[in-house]
Amino acid sequence: MVIKINLSFEEMWEKIIACDRKYDGLFFTAVKTTKIYCRPSCRSRKPKKVNVEFYYEINAVEEAGFRPCKRCQPEIEQSPHIEIVKNIITLLVNHYKQKIVLKDIADQIGLSPYYLERLFKQETSETPRTYLEKIRIDKAAYLLKSTKMSNLEICYEVGFQSPSNFYKVFRSLNNCSPSEYRKVIPE
Known part of the structure; x- marks a missing residue:
């Protein structure tokens, strides 16, 4: 069972812009144009806001066709x-x-x-x-x-x-x- 956090899209966007480690593992940032997903704390170049989707589960983001970022390695516990x-x-x-x-x-x-x-x-x-x-x-x-x-x-x-x-x-x-x-x- 996955418990979702109660954050709006705007709040999650702020967390990835700030590279906030506190939210790692609670949601994932997927970039539609590159088909890559990251942790909120990833230090890679930030995507355009319109190209971002957020997922709460690693399985859901991978089923949607995204692959893990090589820099932040969100798939590794x-x-x-x-x-x-x-x-x-x-x-x-x-x-x-x-x-x-x-x-x-x-x-x-x-x-x-x-x-x-x-x-x-x-x-x-x-x-x-x-x-x-x-x-x-x-x-x-x-x-x-x-x-x-x-x-x-x-x-x-x-x-x-x-x-x-x-x-x-x-x-x-x-x-x-x-x-x-x-x-x-x-x-």
């Missing part, structure tokens, strides 16, 4: 734990708005909280909490660019429980406040 980590990341991406604690994730995945955190950190170099914060800040940045919602509305929309924590995490990851980000980034 890097770790024996990659499936568990992908499930954790998918859970975080799909439930980023909710208050999530490590025990809830561990119960859902079927591991002890200690082992889950250790395994996740080993594979991603981050804790599930910091990973979740990055997902929330990604969503906030997207909303800052694409909506007229206030910073406070966005704070709660993306799952932060307190505005002070939202501003602190946003500044630490983007080196600016949400208001500064909105002014600097063109729509």
